[in-house]
Amino acid sequence: MRISNREFLYLLVIKGVNDKGSGATIFGVAKALGISTASAYEEINHLIRKGLAEKRGDGIYITEEGIREMNSLIRAHRVIETLLVKAGIDPDKACELAKMFDETLPEEVVEKLYEYLGRPSKCPHGREIPST
Ligand SMILES: [Zn+2]
Numbered sequence: 001m002r003i004s005n006r007e008f009l010y011l012l013v014i015k016g017v018n019d020k021g022s023g024a025t026i027f028g029v030a031k032a033l034g035i036s037t038a039s040a041y042e043e044i045n046h047l048i049r050k051g052l053a054e055k056r057g058d059g060i061y062i063t064e065e066g067i068r069e070m071n072s073l074i075r076a077h078r079v080i081e082t083l084l085v086k087a088g089i090d091p092d093k094a095c096e097l098a099k100m101f102d103e104t105l106p107e108e109v110v111e112k113l114y115e116y117l118g119r120p121s122k123c124p125h126g127r128e129i130p131s132t
Helices: 005-019 026-033 037-049 064-086 091-098 107-116
Strands: 053-056 059-062
Touching: 005 026, 005 037, 005 053, 005 059, 005 064, 026 037, 037 053, 059 064, 064 091, 064 107
Parallel strands: none
Antiparallel strands: 053 059
């Protein structure tokens, strides 16, 4: 099962802080997402339990597994988008629609679509489709 778009958002914020060289804090994540610290605390603990993030030294860090899961969701999203645009759907609408399937479409189906589309390297918005 792929991570949800909600989990993705949290991981994106944590990774953004990590990429700048430090650990994320519950307060910082809450502020970035415009939510209460209680909600951030709960969701971050959930991510830690799933092995997608971990507490280390000065704060919270995304794990290798977390990064892999983010890439998997991005890949599913962009493959679906590419298919929808190829079928004649407007790119922005395709992005919106892709969010209805990207969390749940099985990996094998994403890979079948990817092959069917001729192994595209970029999505309709020109962003790279990450490899598995
Ligand atoms: Zn999109």
